[in-house]
Amino acid sequence: MSVYTPAEVVEETGFSIDTLRYYEKIGLLDRVERNAAGQRRFTEHDVSWLGTIRCLRDTGMPIAEMLRFAELVRAGDHTITDRIKLLEEHDRRVEEQIAQQRAQQRYIRTKISYYRSVV
């Protein structure tokens, strides 16, 4: 099981080091292990969890809800149905967002066409 330095995790995940520390501070990331010098050494598991975080974040899930999800994960396997519920609800919102954005894109394209017609 390999470990990752902060710089490697920044490279892998696209989060800044400050964001990683912030996520750890607020409990979105479990306490990351340290080496003898006190520097963070991330596990494969941390990096994979950060991938999930990125996905939820970039689809618009607020931190408070990601925290709820993190707590469910921490609480163990008996919370899996709750996690499913949470993710399904989020999936529904993402679906709506995409549909709305498609509609708005059509509006923008109509506007562009109109402008093209008058130049």
Next chain:
Amino acid sequence: MSVYTPAEVVEETGFSIDTLRYYEKIGLLDRVERNAAGQRRFTEHDVSWLGTIRCLRDTGMPIAEMLRFAELVRAGDHTITDRIKLLEEHDRRVEEQIAQQRAQQRYIRTKISYYRSVV
């Protein structure tokens, strides 16, 4: 040409009255006309522009860029090619956003499926 009271515009556009005042203050909305008592009376044109604003905002355009667009509109017809460029660039970003969200949605759904398989 009908006019709209603040309450009607709130109803029509979904923006709060504070947001409308804010948009006017920063110049995203042209100075709105007032009646004898100093109360805002929005025109059809204002409401339609607010529709455009909503569309751009909800697809993630920052206020600074909407302001640039508003200035182009204000500057007159010779800026139409610039407006097209701006909107096309935005359209491209919206397209990317949607594609990214679709990919992330697939990830979420995979996660849900996995959870379902272990319950």
Next chain:
DNA sequence: GTCCCACCTGGAGTGAGCTCCAGGTCAACC
């Protein structure tokens, strides 16, 4: 006349999500 209500203004405050800073540690290289 007085009450309420919708609205006005300028300016302060808020919440989310980071981002930056000062001052320090440790290991490695010259």
Next chain:
DNA sequence: GGTTGACCTGGAGCTCACTCCAGGTGGGAC
């Protein structure tokens, strides 16, 4: 032994986009 560079901590500061507030006006219903 000095310098560099990656990292550490706690806490302050920042950006964005609003949102709220205090104190006031004008018009209509009772």
